[in-house]
Amino acid sequence: MNIYKVKLNFEEKDHESLELAIAEGESVLDVCLDNGINLQHNCGGVCGCSTCHIYVTKGDIHLPEISDKEEDFIDRAVNPHISSRLGCQCVMIDGDIEVTIPDQSQFLGH
Numbered sequence: 001m002n003i004y005k006v007k008l009n010f011e012e013k014d015h016e017s018l019e020l021a022i023a024e025g026e027s028v029l030d031v032c033l034d035n036g037i038n039l040q041h042n043c044g045g046v047c048g049c050s051t052c053h054i055y056v057t058k059g060d061i062h063l064p065e066i067s068d069k070e071e072d073f074i075d076r077a078v079n080p081h082i083s084s085r086l087g088c089q090c091v092m093i094d095g096d097i098e099v100t101i102p103d104q105s106q107f108l109g110h
Helices: 028-034 067-075
Strands: 001-010 018-023 052-059 084-086 097-100
Touching: 001 028, 018 028, 018 097, 028 097
Parallel strands: 001 097
Antiparallel strands: 001 018, 052 084, 052 097
8 A cells, every 4th residue: 555645734824734644545534534633524524515625736636536426515615616625535546635624613513
């Protein structure tokens, strides 16, 4: 199994950027949860909502192509951009990536 790097940037000003290991086949959501980083996931990480919405700023070629289902949920996300993805669907194929985690304080629940 190959190990890569994910750089996490945060919209919340009191959070500093982090660089973490991410294994081939692991999702950005998994890495966040494993490292105590608050990334909402109301559906449990099964591409059933838009709360794990992130922005992929570098390395999107190292992730699977976006599915129609994921695109539909991103359309419902808060402030979607062209670089928007769902953290649960950003599963590493190969190479390093960089993402920005939107402000999580706007969400209620887990």
